[in-house]
Amino acid sequence: xxxxxGNNFVVNPNIISDFNYDSDALEILDKKGDVILQIQMQExxxxxxxxxxxxxxSRVGIGNNIIETRPVGEELTLTTERIFIYPGKNxxxxxx
Numbered sequence: 001x002x003x004x005x006g007n008n009f010v011v012n013p014n015i016i017s018d019f020n021y022d023s024d025a026l027e028i029l030d031k032k033g034d035v036i037l038q039i040q041m042q043e044x045x046x047x048x049x050x051x052x053x054x055x056x057x058s059r060v061g062i063g064n065n066i067i068e069t070r071p072v073g074e075e076l077t078l079t080t081e082r083i084f085i086y087p088g089k090n091x092x093x094x095x096x
Contacts, residue, residue: 020084022093027084035080038063049080 004010016036019028028037030051038049049063061068061078068078085091 018086018088020086020088020092020094022084022095025083025095027082029082029086033086035082038080038083040083049078051076051078 015031017029017031017033019026021027024042025040026037027035027039030036034051035049036051038047040047050061052060052062054060057072059068059070059074059076061070061076063078063080066078068076070076083095085094085096
């Protein structure tokens with residue numbers, strides 16, 4: 001879970017390992033270091049990538065012109081490349 005406190009992002013370390021952002025994008029990594037949320041604003045719209053874990057244990061991935069669903073116990077195969085350099089606290093807003 002991510003919260004915004006005082007115009008800064010604060011993450012739950014039990015779920016999220018790291019995050020980074022700038023004025024046009026936000027990226028969040030899971031405990032394995034994989035991108036689970038990436039939002040990028042562009043002139044012609046917004047690029048979106050996300051992995052969602054539902055209460056029943058099933059999973060949904062959205063991004064790269066794909067919507068992927070998996071039942072309980074199966075992992076999503078959908079991935080995307082990181083756009084930022086990590087760790088975020090030492091490289092805030094620095095893109096690859």
